[in-house]
Amino acid sequence: MMSDIWTVMRKELKEIITLGGGSRGGKFSYLIVLGVFGVFVPWQSGRAWVESPMVVALWAWLPYFYTATWVADSFAGERERHTLETLLASRLSDRAILLGKLLAIMTYACGLVWSMAVIGLITVNVGFGQGTLLLYPPATAVAMVVATVLGSGLAASAGILISLRAATARQAAQTMSLLIFFLFIPIFGLQLLPAETQAQVSLWLEQADLAQIGLLAGGIVLVLDGVLLAAALARFQRARLILD
Amino acid sequence: MTDIAIHTENLTRDFKTVRAVDALTLAVPAGIVFGFLGPNGSGKTTTIRLLLGLLEPTTGQAVVLGHDTRTHADAVRAQAGALLEHHGLYERLSAEDNLEFYGRVWRLPGPERAARIKELLTQTGLWDRRRETVGGWSRGMKQKLAVARTLLHRPPLVFLDEPTAGLDPVAAAELREQLAALAAREGVTVFLTTHNLTEAEKLCARVAVIRQGRLLAVGHPDELRRGRGRPQAEVIGRNFSEAALAALRARPEVAGLEVKDGGLAIDLQAEAEMAPLVSVLVQHGVQVEEVRKGKASLEDVFLTLMEEEQK
Ligand SMILES: Nc1ncnc2c1ncn2[C@@H]1O[C@H](COP(=O)(O)OP(=O)(O)O)[C@@H](O)[C@H]1O
Ligand SMILES: [Mg+2]
Numbered sequence: 001m002m003s004d005i006w007t008v009m010r011k012e013l014k015e016i017i018t019l020g021g022g023s024r025g026g027k028f029s030y031l032i033v034l035g036v037f038g039v040f041v042p043w044q045s046g047r048a049w050v051e052s053p054m055v056v057a058l059w060a061w062l063p064y065f066y067t068a069t070w071v072a073d074s075f076a077g078e079r080e081r082h083t084l085e086t087l088l089a090s091r092l093s094d095r096a097i098l099l100g101k102l103l104a105i106m107t108y109a110c111g112l113v114w115s116m117a118v119i120g121l122i123t124v125n126v127g128f129g130q131g132t133l134l135l136y137p138p139a140t141a142v143a144m145v146v147a148t149v150l151g152s153g154l155a156a157s158a159g160i161l162i163s164l165r166a167a168t169a170r171q172a173a174q175t176m177s178l179l180i181f182f183l184f185i186p187i188f189g190l191q192l193l194p195a196e197t198q199a200q201v202s203l204w205l206e207q208a209d210l211a212q213i214g215l216l217a218g219g220i221v222l223v224l225d226g227v228l229l230a231a232a233l234a235r236f237q238r239a240r241l242i243l244d
Numbered sequence: 245m246t247d248i249a250i251h252t253e254n255l256t257r258d259f260k261t262v263r264a265v266d267a268l269t270l271a272v273p274a275g276i277v278f279g280f281l282g283p284n285g286s287g288k289t290t291t292i293r294l295l296l297g298l299l300e301p302t303t304g305q306a307v308v309l310g311h312d313t314r315t316h317a318d319a320v321r322a323q324a325g326a327l328l329e330h331h332g333l334y335e336r337l338s339a340e341d342n343l344e345f346y347g348r349v350w351r352l353p354g355p356e357r358a359a360r361i362k363e364l365l366t367q368t369g370l371w372d373r374r375r376e377t378v379g380g381w382s383r384g385m386k387q388k389l390a391v392a393r394t395l396l397h398r399p400p401l402v403f404l405d406e407p408t409a410g411l412d413p414v415a416a417a418e419l420r421e422q423l424a425a426l427a428a429r430e431g432v433t434v435f436l437t438t439h440n441l442t443e444a445e446k447l448c449a450r451v452a453v454i455r456q457g458r459l460l461a462v463g464h465p466d467e468l469r470r471g472r473g474r475p476q477a478e479v480i481g482r483n484f485s486e487a488a489l490a491a492l493r494a495r496p497e498v499a500g501l502e503v504k505d506g507g508l509a510i511d512l513q514a515e516a517e518m519a520p521l522v523s524v525l526v527q528h529g530v531q532v533e534e535v536r537k538g539k540a541s542l543e544d545v546f547l548t549l550m551e552e553e554q555k
Contacts, residue, residue, distance in 0.1 A: 003351070004349070007345070007348040007349055010345075010348070011337075011341075011345040014337060014341060014345075015336055015337060018336055018337065018377075019336050081334075081335065082329075082331075082332060083330075083332050083333070083334055085298070085328050085329070085330065085332065086326065086328055086330070086331075086332025087332070088298060089296050089298060089321060089324075089326040089328060090321060090346070090349050090350070091318070091321050091322040091349065091350065092349055093318070238298055239298065239299055239300055
């Protein structure tokens with residue numbers, strides 16, 4: 001079972017990487033992303049980039065975007081390109097196919113975000129280190145790893161569910177973008193609130209125990225992860241996938 | 245292992261209003277190329293899906309390699325290879341990566357996998373192009389690669405769903421040649437669907453003819469011919485007098501006659517000899533230039549079956 005999951009994962013990652021980085025445009029877009037979140041933003045933020053725990057919030061958001069790009073493709077894309085039925089006619093179990101795809105997308109999203117974190121660290125050290133080595137505080141580093149894993153897991157399992165239901169990869173991608181748009185509503189919504197409410201919220205945030213908020217958010221995402229994964233496993237049945 | 249690879253009993257599958265497969269009862273002996281012949285929409289693809297357990301039968305059952313497809317489809321899939329309606333290749337990956345992936349899916353150990361991939365790519369003439377992305381290839385090349393993928397794990401049973409459909413005649417003939425060679429060399433049972441009679445005739449030791457999900461006939465192409473279509477002969481020459489034609493019609497082995505421009509088409513009873521008929525013609529003053537004898541084509545058989553079914 002583990003080796004089957006790994007087989008599917010390898011193939012998915014190979015496709016993601018050849019499609020994303022294979023063309024010159026693809027390589028360029030990776031460079032832009034890494035440049036913005038690895039160099040530009042950390043350079044602007046200075047030492048705060050490493051020292052402020054609020055950075056975890058950014059790391060928690062990012063995986064949703066990288067996941068969304070590929071997850072829509074996972075089942076809807078294979079069906080559209082007529083590769084799904086051949087895969088389903090193989091000896092692989094439903095579970096190995098589903099989990100292999102899920103883990104591949106999570107690996108990709110986490111890998112990208114973690115690369116940015118490392119490049120950002122180098123940037124800040126080069127620009128602001130002044131001879132001493134700056135590192136993320138251990139709590140921040142752990143929170144970042146946990147947040148990206150849970151976040152990419154949530155987005156990937158939601159995306160797979162959408163992808164299973166969608167008629168086309170395009171439709172799946174659209175639904176996924178809509179979902180991400182809703183994720184942003186709280187941030188934009190905050191800007192629209194009256195000034196004194198905004199001040200209250202930021203005051204409350206400053207006073208609140210960030211660790212507690214983080215744990216609570218993490219717990220909620222973990223439960224959601226479990227629910228969506230169970231739903232995806234239940235929904236994924238060969239006979240239902242064949243019929244259009 | 246039994247010597248029957250596939251056995252179905254009243255296998256039936258309905259889609260909302262359509263009965264795609266209708267009470268199909270069939271036995272496919274192991275070790276041969278079995279042709280499943282029918283026009284478009286006759287239920288060939290649905291039958292393969294049922295046999296692989298990708299679809300559940302509405303009623304009836306199928307036993308493939310000794311496993312019931314309702315309860316042990318995973319055991320069937322573990323021993324089968326399938327080239328389905330679509331080639332199923334990952335077009336963004338290279339030929340080698342496609343085979344590498346399926347080699348891992350079938351759990352071929354590293355060195356064996358590499359050797360087998362090289363063997364099949366060499367046999368199909370694709371070895372030099374193994375690093376190329378499959379997306380840019382011609383249909384014929386893709387189809388050959390898909391055949392290689394299907395045989396990769398040396399399955400004892402192979403399903404091929406219209407493998408030459410959509411290929412140009414040259415590519416189709418080439419693929420047919422390779423399929424015949426591969427089937428002989430690997431000694432596998434092949435369940436091949438086609439709507440192409442020449443293909444069935446060239447590749448298959450037994451043929452089942454279906455229409456609208458119903459089985460019309462099963463047998464060796466020659467048996468089917470004997471049962472239905474008649475062998476024909478053509479005589480080219482001059483002076484086909486009424487007397488000569490009457491004398492021919494009187495012969496028991498002649499089923500029918502027709503004079504066409506400069507020649508005579510004769511419908512023969514099965515196994516008829518031509519030499520005595522030619523002497524009859526010569527005795528009646530016909531000047532014979534050329535005599536050709538042909539088997540009834542499977543096409544005639546097929547058309548006859550379709551007509552009978554429609555009545
Ligand atoms: N998933 C499906 N839903 C509804 N009807 C289907 C489906 N698959 C096949 N059919 C119908 O079943 C019949 C047989 O189809 P198919 O097995 O694809 O035939 P063939 O492969 O011989 O061309 C056709 O009438 C087709 O429209
Ligand atoms: Mg078909």
